[in-house]
Amino acid sequence: MGIAGEQKQQMGRASTFIYEWNFKNPFFFSSNEVLICRNYKGDVDMSEIDHFLPLLTQQEEEGLTCPVISHGNVHFMWIKHSNLYLVATTNKNSNASLVYSFLYKLVEVFTEYFKELEEESIQDNFVVVYELLDELMDFGFPQTTDSKILQEYITQEGNKLEVAKTKVPTTVTNAVSWRSEGIKYKKNEVFIDVIESINVLVNANGNVMSSDIVGSIKLKTMLSGMPELRLGLNDRVLFALTGRDKGKTVAMEDVKFHQCVRLSRFESDRTISFIPPDGESELMSYRINTHVKPLIWIESVIEKFSHSRVEIMVKAKGQFKKQSVANNVEVRVPVPSDADSPKFKTSTGHAKYVPEKNLVVWTIKSFPGGKEFLMRAHFGLPSVENDEAEGKPPITVKFEIPYFTVSGIQVRYMKIIEKSGYQALPWVRYITQSGDYQLRTNT
Incomplete structure (x- = not known):
């Protein structure tokens, strides 16, 4: 259809x-x-x-x-x-x-x-x-x-x-087409999620070929009336305009806003001022073009023995601060299409063979920063295949690290102004997750 x-x-x-x-x-x-x-x-x-x-x-x-x-x-x-x-x-x-x-x-x-x-x-x-x-x-x-x-x-x-x-x-x-009038809540709150996805491509020699950060700020607003919100970030351009170029600042590119944001105000003094939609919405997105150190580093050794069996050793290391923990980590390792009889040994987590995708998926529920873990896999190779010298799929990694951003972006303040004068609580959460995260191998 x-x-x-x-x-x-x-x-x-x-x-x-x-x-x-x-x-x-x-x-x-x-x-x-x-x-x-x-x-x-x-x-x-x-x-x-x-x-x-x-x-x-x-x-x-x-x-x-x-x-x-x-x-x-x-x-x-x-x-x-x-x-x-x-x-x-x-x-x-x-x-x-x-x-x-x-x-x-x-x-x-x-x-x-x-x-x-x-x-x-x-x-x-x-x-x-x-x-x-x-x-x-x-x-x-x-x-x-x-x-x-x-x-x-x-x-x-x-x-x-x-x-x-x-x-x-x-x-x-009304003039604010994205929000109805007469909204009322017993408890007025704003939940702010700062989510950054890391895109990394590492070549077979261990060099980072490309990397960037794609971020978004998402809101869940539970506010009565027609509140005016002002969001403050550690924006490098803002700090330079106000002469406060101190501490950690972030240079954002390709910034896109929800229609509720007053663009003229942002362009004049970098103030993010808006009347928010009710409920969930994406306030803004941005990109940071910077060199990113891979947060989870992967080393692999793949050995074939006379086309009868293959052994794979994968080492994963958390290259982020020790106070943080990566959740639901998945390391996806490509294996030969004719592999069978899988056997696994892991220092943590568990590994499984996904034959329809020619992958070994190593899952680690909790991965603390600074730790190293090993996974060994053994497969039989019943048929004789030519070595695939080119076009070998890369190892890919999925993860999520709460309470942490690679760029260092921070919500400095959230001001909530409403004519009735009620007090509202803003809650901020930071999350870093994998985007297009690939590590090529030469084995």
Whole structure:
């Protein structure tokens, strides 16, 4: 099944289609039916969508994958999610970034409503889908795209839709569209999660080829009324502006904010000032391009004996401060595809063979900083294979370290100002986790 949306300038003039098809083989369809469609402006012939799947199939046969496919003067911009295609068509010089942003927003909203966006969820919720398409876009212009706001007046019970009769939610009409008025809590609190993911690539000689930190600050706000929040970080630019360039500071790049943040205020004096959404939200994301010392260092020795057996020794060392502990560590070690009869010995944790992925997964529930652990594995090799000198998969590592950030970013303060004058408690939690964390081997 697929979804195809037809959109043009402005976002533009748009229609939305949903197909169903079944593959007889990777390149031929036994059916190609439009399941659902929404035409917003009607200046592209609805039949044009019939050309999309044949053109896509032709591209795949030629070994090509392009996000934009053209037929005459009509262009198809598409994304794939699960067993669906979402497609937008245009015959104008459209803003492609806006179109793709809208398509991904459709996926996000539908997933919030149906938990899983797939063929069955569309078929079971036609009415809700139509209502959402009407609210998400009006005459080619994106409108309300926040799922929390939509859920205030488009609600779902089973397959039934309930629309508030005459009441228009305040989130649609007030200046703060992401927050309703009249919110009340017995206990006012804000939970702040600073989460950093470490991306590291280490070559076979033990040198760090690339590394960076991708971070986000997530909020869970349980505050009454319309509070004004001000967040202070140890931002290097802010400290330089105020002449307080002392202590540990962080230079953030590619900073992106939730729409609630006053960008003009941040650009003028680096103040992060905002009226928060109620409940959970991502306030901001950032990237820090810096040399990162691998937090968990891996050394491996893989020995093959006359193509009859292979022995693997892996040593893992925690290269972070001793006061911290990495939780749920997974070291994934590639093994030959013809390996069998696994035997393991570990100094801590447990190891298991995952034959469908040709991996040994060594799991350590709690890994204190500064500690070293060993894992030995023995496999039989029943067949004779040529050594794979190139293209050997790297060792990958997954982990999570609470109460710790590699960059040293800190929440210096969170000020909460509300006209009623109530006192609120901010709670801060720091988490470092693995992102794309790879260590290549030469054995």
